[in-house]
Amino acid sequence: MKKSFIFGVLALTLGAAILLSFTQGRYPLHLVDLWHYLQHVLFHSPMADELANRIGVLLCDIRLPRILAAVVVGAALSVSGVTFQAMFVNPLVSPGILGVLAGASFGAALGMLLSTEWAVVQVSAFSFGMIAVGLALLLSHFYKGDRLLLLILSGVISGSLFTAMLSIIKYLADPYDQLPAIVYWLMGGFSMISLDTISTLAPGILIGILIIVAFANNLNLLTMGEEEARSLGIRVRTMRLMFIVVATLISSLTVAIGGIIGWVGLVIPHMSRMIIGPDNRVLLPFSALMGALFLLVVDNVSRQVFTVEIPLGILTSLLGIPAFAGVLRVARKGWG
Amino acid sequence: MSCSFCRSLKISFCGFLWAMVLLAPAAATDARARMVEDMTGRKVEVPDDINKVFPSSPPMMYMLYALDSGKVAGLNFPFNKQEHTYLRKEFVNLPVIGGWFGQGQTPNLENVMAVKPDVMLVWFWRKTALNQPMEKVAKTINMPLLYIYLDTLDDYVRAFRFVGELVGRPERGNKLADYTQQVLDDVRPALLGLPEEEKLRVYYAEGPDGLKTECDQSPHAVLIEAAGGRNIQHCEASSAYGMESVSIEEVMSKNPDVILARDHKFAQRIYREKQWSLVRAVQNHRVYAIPALPFNWFDRPPSFMRILGLQWLTNKLYPKRYPVDMAKATHDFYKLFLDVDLSDEEIHNMLNL
Amino acid sequence: MEKVQAQNVCFGYNGSRVLHEVSLTVETGCILSLLGPNGSGKTTLLKVLLGLYPPDSGQILLEGDPVSELTPRQLARKIAYVPQTHKMSFAYSVFDVVLMGRAPYTSIFSRYSKEDYDIAMETMDRLSITKLKDRIYTEVSGGERQLALIGRALAQGADTLVMDEPLTGLDYGNQIRLLECIKGLSCEGYTFIETTHFPDHALWISNRAVLMRQGRIVADGATQSVINEQAISDLYEKDIAILDVGNGVRTCMPRSLLDKQASACHSFDFQEAGDVSHSCFS
Numbered sequence: 001m002k003k004s005f006i007f008g009v010l011a012l013t014l015g016a017a018i019l020l021s022f023t024q025g026r027y028p029l030h031l032v033d034l035w036h037y038l039q040h041v042l043f044h045s046p047m048a049d050e051l052a053n054r055i056g057v058l059l060c061d062i063r064l065p066r067i068l069a070a071v072v073v074g075a076a077l078s079v080s081g082v083t084f085q086a087m088f089v090n091p092l093v094s095p096g097i098l099g100v101l102a103g104a105s106f107g108a109a110l111g112m113l114l115s116t117e118w119a120v121v122q123v124s125a126f127s128f129g130m131i132a133v134g135l136a137l138l139l140s141h142f143y144k145g146d147r148l149l150l151l152i153l154s155g156v157i158s159g160s161l162f163t164a165m166l167s168i169i170k171y172l173a174d175p176y177d178q179l180p181a182i183v184y185w186l187m188g189g190f191s192m193i194s195l196d197t198i199s200t201l202a203p204g205i206l207i208g209i210l211i212i213v214a215f216a217n218n219l220n221l222l223t224m225g226e227e228e229a230r231s232l233g234i235r236v237r238t239m240r241l242m243f244i245v246v247a248t249l250i251s252s253l254t255v256a257i258g259g260i261i262g263w264v265g266l267v268i269p270h271m272s273r274m275i276i277g278p279d280n281r282v283l284l285p286f287s288a289l290m291g292a293l294f295l296l297v298v299d300n301v302s303r304q305v306f307t308v309e310i311p312l313g314i315l316t317s318l319l320g321i322p323a324f325a326g327v328l329r330v331a332r333k334g335w336g
Numbered sequence: 337m338s339c340s341f342c343r344s345l346k347i348s349f350c351g352f353l354w355a356m357v358l359l360a361p362a363a364a365t366d367a368r369a370r371m372v373e374d375m376t377g378r379k380v381e382v383p384d385d386i387n388k389v390f391p392s393s394p395p396m397m398y399m400l401y402a403l404d405s406g407k408v409a410g411l412n413f414p415f416n417k418q419e420h421t422y423l424r425k426e427f428v429n430l431p432v433i434g435g436w437f438g439q440g441q442t443p444n445l446e447n448v449m450a451v452k453p454d455v456m457l458v459w460f461w462r463k464t465a466l467n468q469p470m471e472k473v474a475k476t477i478n479m480p481l482l483y484i485y486l487d488t489l490d491d492y493v494r495a496f497r498f499v500g501e502l503v504g505r506p507e508r509g510n511k512l513a514d515y516t517q518q519v520l521d522d523v524r525p526a527l528l529g530l531p532e533e534e535k536l537r538v539y540y541a542e543g544p545d546g547l548k549t550e551c552d553q554s555p556h557a558v559l560i561e562a563a564g565g566r567n568i569q570h571c572e573a574s575s576a577y578g579m580e581s582v583s584i585e586e587v588m589s590k591n592p593d594v595i596l597a598r599d600h601k602f603a604q605r606i607y608r609e610k611q612w613s614l615v616r617a618v619q620n621h622r623v624y625a626i627p628a629l630p631f632n633w634f635d636r637p638p639s640f641m642r643i644l645g646l647q648w649l650t651n652k653l654y655p656k657r658y659p660v661d662m663a664k665a666t667h668d669f670y671k672l673f674l675d676v677d678l679s680d681e682e683i684h685n686m687l688n689l
Numbered sequence: 690m691e692k693v694q695a696q697n698v699c700f701g702y703n704g705s706r707v708l709h710e711v712s713l714t715v716e717t718g719c720i721l722s723l724l725g726p727n728g729s730g731k732t733t734l735l736k737v738l739l740g741l742y743p744p745d746s747g748q749i750l751l752e753g754d755p756v757s758e759l760t761p762r763q764l765a766r767k768i769a770y771v772p773q774t775h776k777m778s779f780a781y782s783v784f785d786v787v788l789m790g791r792a793p794y795t796s797i798f799s800r801y802s803k804e805d806y807d808i809a810m811e812t813m814d815r816l817s818i819t820k821l822k823d824r825i826y827t828e829v830s831g832g833e834r835q836l837a838l839i840g841r842a843l844a845q846g847a848d849t850l851v852m853d854e855p856l857t858g859l860d861y862g863n864q865i866r867l868l869e870c871i872k873g874l875s876c877e878g879y880t881f882i883e884t885t886h887f888p889d890h891a892l893w894i895s896n897r898a899v900l901m902r903q904g905r906i907v908a909d910g911a912t913q914s915v916i917n918e919q920a921i922s923d924l925y926e927k928d929i930a931i932l933d934v935g936n937g938v939r940t941c942m943p944r945s946l947l948d949k950q951a952s953a954c955h956s957f958d959f960q961e962a963g964d965v966s967h968s969c970f971s
Contacts, residue, residue, distance in 0.1 A: 027585035054614055061610040062584055089778050116601045118544060144703045174416060175437070176636035177598070180579050181544055191547045191581065194609065214798045221792055223779050227741050228772055232845070233765030233793035278779035307571065309547070309581035 003282055006275065010286065014071075014293045021067045022059055024300050026307075029058060065193045066299060068202060073190075073254040074264060074295025075288040076205045078272065080247040080254075081265030082287050083212055086219045086280055087243050088148055091273070095251045095265035097152060098244065099159035103132020104255035106162040109169040109182045118192060121185075122201075122256040129252030132158050133244065147226060147240075188261035188313030190299060201253050208250035209288055212243065216280040219243065223278070263316045264291055267324045294320070374482035375498060376460055382480045383454050386503045390453035390479070392470055393437035395486050398631065398639040399495065400457070401427060402512060402673045404505050409453040412437065422630035422676050436470050445473060455480045457499065461487060461555065461576075487555055489562065492640060493517050515672060516643050523650050526658040527564040536653050538565035539592035539617065542636075546595075546602040546612075547587070548579045556635045559642060560596075563649035564657075568592045584611050591616045594653060595623040596634070600688075624652050627686050630674070644669045648687070662687055690717045690752075692849050692880045693738055693768070697747035700737050707733045709904045710747070715849075715882060715897075720875050722891035722912065723884040725901035726925055731884040734901070735851050738882065740764050751849075765793035769842030771852040774834045774859075776827070783821040783829060783837045787813055790844030812844045816870065832863030839870065850874075852883040856890060868894050888916050888929075888941045900924050913939075 023034060037055040040047040080095040088097065096102065107128025111121035139154035140147070173179040212219070218239050221229045230236050254261065272287035298315050369381045388409035391397035400408050405427045412435035415428045431451060434443035436458075456474050458467075460483035474481035484499065485491040493513045500509015538560050542548040550557035552567035556578045560567045568590040569580065595617040597603035603625035606612045617623055626634045626645070633645030647665050650658045663683050670676040678686075693715040700708040707730045715721050723731045736742055738749060740756040749756040751767055759767075769790070790812070791805035813819045818836050821829055826837060835855055842850050855871075856864045871881055872894050885891060891898050891912055898915040900908040902924060908915045921929045921941060928944040 025585040026583050027589045057610055057614050058585070058588075062588075086779070091778055112544075116544070116599075175413065176632065180542075180548070184543065184548065184579070184581070189581070191583070192545045194611070217792065217795065217801070220781075220785075221789060223777070224789070225772075225775070227736065227739075228770060230741050230761060231739055231765060231768075231770035232789060232841075233760075233762040235761055273779070278781055279785055303583045303585065307569075307582065307586060309583050309586075311581060 003276060007282075007286060007289075010289045010293070014289050014296070017293055017296050018067055018071065021296060021300055022063050024304055025058070025063060026304050027058060027062075029055065061195060065195045065198050066190045066303065067296065068198045069190045069193045069257050070296040070299040071292040072198070072202045072205050073258050073261065074268070074291035074293070075209060076250040076254045076291075077261065077265040077295075078268035078287040078291030079209050079212055079284055080251040081269040081291075082272070082280065082284055083219065083243050083247040084265075085269055086223045087240060087247075088152065089223050089225060091270060092266075093152075094262075095247065096159065098136045098155035098248065099132035099162060100129040100248045100251050101255065101260055101262075102159040102162035102166070103135075104129035104252055105186055105260055106132075106166045106169065108185055108255070108259070109166050109173070112178050112181050112185070113169055113173055122197070126252045126256045128162070129255055130248060132162050133248040135161070137241075137244065184311065185259045186313075187311030188259040188316075189302070189309070189311050190258050191309070193257065197257065201257055205250050205253050208246045208253075209284075211246050212250075213284045213288075215239070215242070216284050219280040219284075223280075258312065261295070261313050261316055263313075263320045264295060267320050268294055271324060294323075372482070372502065375485045375494065376483040378483065380480045380482055382482070382502070386454045388451065388453045389503060390433070390448060390451070390456045391435065392456060392458040393435050394631075394637040395639050396457050396459050396484065397435070398637065398641075399484075399486070399492075399499065400503075402640055403496065403500055403508055404503060407503050407505075409433075409451040410447070418628075419630045422670075422674055424675075442469075443473070445477065448473065448479075449477050453479055455482060455502070457481075458483050459486045460484060486638070488558065489516060489520055489643060489646060492643065493520070512640075512673065516640075519643055519647060522660075523563070523646060523658065526650065527654070530564050530654070530657070535564060535566045536593040537568050537590070538594045538596060538653070539568050539587055539590070540596045540598075540634075541602060541606075542579060542598045544599055544602060546597060546599065546606060547582055547584060549582055550578050550635075551580060554578050555638070559634055559645055559649055562646055563653055565594065565649070565653050588614055593617055593620070593622060596649070597623055597625050598628075598632070598634070598636070600625045600628075625688050627688070629686055640673060643673075691715070691750070692717050692719070692752065693882065694750040694753075695734075695738060695744075695747065696750065698734075698737060698744040698749065699746045700733060700742065700744045707904050708737065708744075711904075711906055712747075713738075713899065713906065713909065715880060717848075717880055718875060718878055719897050720871060720881045720895040721883070721897040721899060722895040723882070723899050723901060724886075724888060724891060724916075724924065725884075729901040730904040731901055732853055733904075735770075735853055735882065735884060739768060739770050739851050741770075762793045766846050768849040768851060769845045769847035771835070771838045771842050771850055771855060773853050773855075773857055774831050774838070780825045780827050783818065783824050783826050783833070784809065784813070786826050786837050787840040787844055790841035790846075793845060809840075809844050812840045815843070816840050830863070831858045832860070832866060835859065835863075835867055836870070839874075843874075848878065849880040849882070852881065854884050854886065856885065856887070864890075888921055892916055892939055892941070916941075 023029065023031060033051065033055060036045070036047055037052060039045040040052055077095060084095055084097050085091050085093045104125045108121050108125035110128070111124035115121065136151065136154040136158040139157055140150040143150050170179060170182060173182060218234055221232050221234050222236065222239065224232070226236050251265070268291040269287050272283055272290045276282055276286045295316070298319050299312060301319065302309055302312050302315050369383055371379055371381055373379055387407065389400055389407050390409045391400055391412065394412050397408060397412050401423070405424050408427060408430060410431045410433035414432050415423065420428055431447070433447040433451060436442065456479050458470055458481060471481060482502070484495050486495055493516045496509045496513035496516065500506050540549050540557055540560060549569045551569050551571040551573045552561065553571065554573040557567055569582065571580070593616055595606070595615070597606065603623055606618055606623050612618045626632060627648065631637055631639050631641055633641045633648060644666065647660055648662060651660050651662055663680070666683050666686065667678050670678050691714055695711050695713040698708055698711045699706065711734060723734065725731050737744055740749060740759070743757060751759065751764070756764065788801060788805065788809040791801055791809060794805060795801055813822060816836050816839060818833065818840060821833055821837070826834060839850070855867055859867060868890060875881060895912050898910070898912040899906055900915060900920060907924070908920050916931070918929060918931050921931070930942050930944045930947055931939050932942055933939050
């Protein structure tokens with residue numbers, strides 16, 4: 001009862017935030033104009049073509065893609081964070097644990113070095129995110145022992161390898177155009193976003209989130225540890241592989257949309273768990289909403305508070321840390 | 337017994353090392369030295385004949401190339417294919433020894449010594465944390481270090497004369513300086529009396545998203561003001577590096593008359609993207625891709641190509657006030673500065689005509 | 690009726706053999722105590738019996754069926770694992786933990802049904818831990834945690850419970866409460882296989898004792914006959930006396946502590962006692 005109330009409040013807040021976000025931006029758009037535009041669209045009330053077109057572009061081509069991107073990426077990062085934390089039975093794990101972010105960073109940098117087509121960069125980022133995790137999985141099979149520990153170690157190896165290769169790319173990149181592009185991309189942000197990109201990539205993310213949420217109870221059982229989960233009837237290896245693949249897939253897609261946006265995947269799962277508890281059946285959808293709300297708010301700040309935009313990755317940290325510290329104070333006991 | 341042997345070995349080894357250290361600079365320094373005053377007024381002793389110069393960063397290196405490519409001791413970074421086309425083979429094949437320009441390719445001292453530079457030339461932009469390591473390196477290998485101003489186009493006029501004189505190519509230095517002065521003397525009167533409100537508002541788009549830009553106070557965007565435009569991004573540069581991020585709505589609300597695009601792909605794409613469709617420059621088809629061969633005419637790297645860039649930009653902004661034949665200007669510039677005879681087709685492609 | 694059977698089971702990790710030719714048959718309703726020094730392979734045997742690790746050779750039968758042919762879900766409905774009370778990273782409620790026992794009955798998308806909730810509640814009632822329902826698992830006492838894990842095993846519907854040192858870390862009262870609980874469930878027909886470090890506990894509740902040493906079963910039979918002075922002394926390499934305290938009740942006592950008064954510490958012969966902890970001095 002209490003949980004569904006919190007849920008309802010959060011969902012309503014997100015909805016309101018989304019609506020409010022349409023009215024926010026550096027370009028001055030008066031609410032009156034917005035109201036007239038709505039009437040124009042809904043009831044064909046007369047409106048000057050130029051103005052209608054301007055508001056249309058502003059709302060649908062500029063603000064809508066960014067709002068969608070923030071919501072989808074925020075949700076995806078926190079769901080993938082929750083998944084990895086549960087799977088590794090460790091609340092300090094972040095989505096990058098198996099090297100997906102390092103791989104995607106390398107992939108994007110490589111794309112920028114070899115091509116000037118943005119689509120190539122996106123495909124390359126996505127692919128290398130998956131490849132890095134694939135490498136970690138492969139590596140972990142060469143060793144015997146505690147599977148989870150080996151997976152983490154292999155993730156560290158794979159991540160470090162791709163980080164090192166990223167440094168090589170940075171070194172090789174032309175210092176005037178390619179290097180700054182790489183550096184900015186690594187700080188994350190939605191400035192390259194278009195309706196096309198988001199409508200191509202968002203369905204994949206949404207399906208991924210749905211799959212993870214659908215199997216949420218298996219995730220609960222996995223937090224009991226490998227042996228107990230097995231004794232409770234779970235095919236641990238299969239399930240774990242499934243979660244790794246899907247969580248990696250959605251975090252790779254976020255990277256293709258907005259570059260490396262840190263912190264969200266670590267902190268939002270934490271905050272959500274403090275508020276709603278560790279039961280993944282509730283926690284996953286809840287943290288998806290929380291992540292969406294958080295990134296939306298941060299991106300709104302990013303795109304309008306200053307004349308120059310602060311890269312999203314920096315802002316997520318700057319705003320996330322105090323938020324986290326605040327929640328820590330009122331944390332439900334035993335969240336750890 | 338063994339200990340005293342050890343000690344004597346140590347002493348003789350030390351002595352050997354000292355001899356090396358003392359001998360090395362003695363060999364490098366020419367006995368016939370002269371005192372010169374660099375552009376910041378420091379008095380420095382330099383050899384009479386300067387055959388090899390180590391430039392600390394690309395702008396200095398390009399300038400030396402235009403003066404006399406044979407005097408360059410080594411490269412700051414390897415050139416890409418595009419640049420190869422327009423530069424002399426023996427120059428692009430010089431050893432890469434790095435430089436101090438904030439990109440990590442800091443030189444290895446031994447590599448610097450191996451190319452035996454007689455002096456080191458440093459663009460003195462402002463006193464930064466980099467000056468100290470550079471001065472230290474110069475001192476360590478006993479290499480004279482001279483500061484050169486290259487901030488404005490007027491600085492280029494002076495720098496060409498100064499460095500030409502320094503490296504024993506005064507005629508060449510004066511020739512390039514005279515050309516530069518001539519360009520300035522042509523452009524300035526043409527813009528004289530341009531009312532403030534008629535000045536075109538310019539947005540300088542960098543990055544693949546076109547949403548990185550430079551503040552009007554930044555040395556990266558000096559050409560906009562020099563060509564009589566007004567940079568819409570009115571701010572103090574947040575760092576020497578520049579590249580401020582802005583949002584598309586910010587650009588829309590400032591509604592520039594002209595967009596200068598660094599990324600040529602972006603310059604093509606901008607006309608198709610709905611987000612940009614409301615910007616005046618896009619509606620009026622005044623988005624110009626900045627020519628970038630062999631290096632950018634505008635900035636990054638800042639180089640003497642700005643002298644051509646100034647003509648190009650002034651002509652693009654105010655073709656009536658400054659009706660220069662850009663094809664001819666480009667041809668002459670390449671011939672004079674780079675010793676390259678451009679074909680009409682090359683010029684055509686370069687200028688995106 | 691044979692519940693669990695191990696036939697000539699050999700097993701090892703990373704090439705080093707832990708279990709050698711272990712054969713064991715456990716009947717329904719039996720409380721079997723596995724005793725042995727550290728590293729004797731007790732816990733490993735439990736995990737192999739649970740089907741968590743396939744044996745290198747030999748096989749495990751569950752009610753006559755080879756474990757290797759059962760799906761994890763089928764297995765989970767028959768045999769349940771009650772691990773040592775562990776530190777959990779996530780703060781589930783006690784009820785959530787018990788409810789997890791219903792996992793082998795849920796659909797592919799694992800939604801618990803109303804029935805699952807009811808069974809979990811009934812199980813908590815049965816163990817008298819209903820009042821802990823909404824308490825956080827990580828915050829209740831060790832004994833309550835162990836009861837919650839037993840509740841989870843019962844909710845699983847399994848009638849064989851495999852327990853790894855269930856009494857470790859519990860205070861004396863909770864140890865007794867847990868043993869009573871095991872005894873009671875055994876009377877209802879549940880089968881228990883547990884490891885323990887205390888021969889006394891085996892003497893109190895189990896009707897079957899198995900002694901293990903270096904991966905081999907060295908004795909197997911009725912508790913009262915298996916646990917004798919000779920066998921226990923050999924097993925732990927300590928001189929153990931088994932005292933009859935009346936009514937046929939027996940208890941173990943190390944002879945080194947038996948002969949001397951505890952207060953006579955100053956005259957204690959360390960030579961004789963061997964490697965007694967030096968904490969005696971502090």
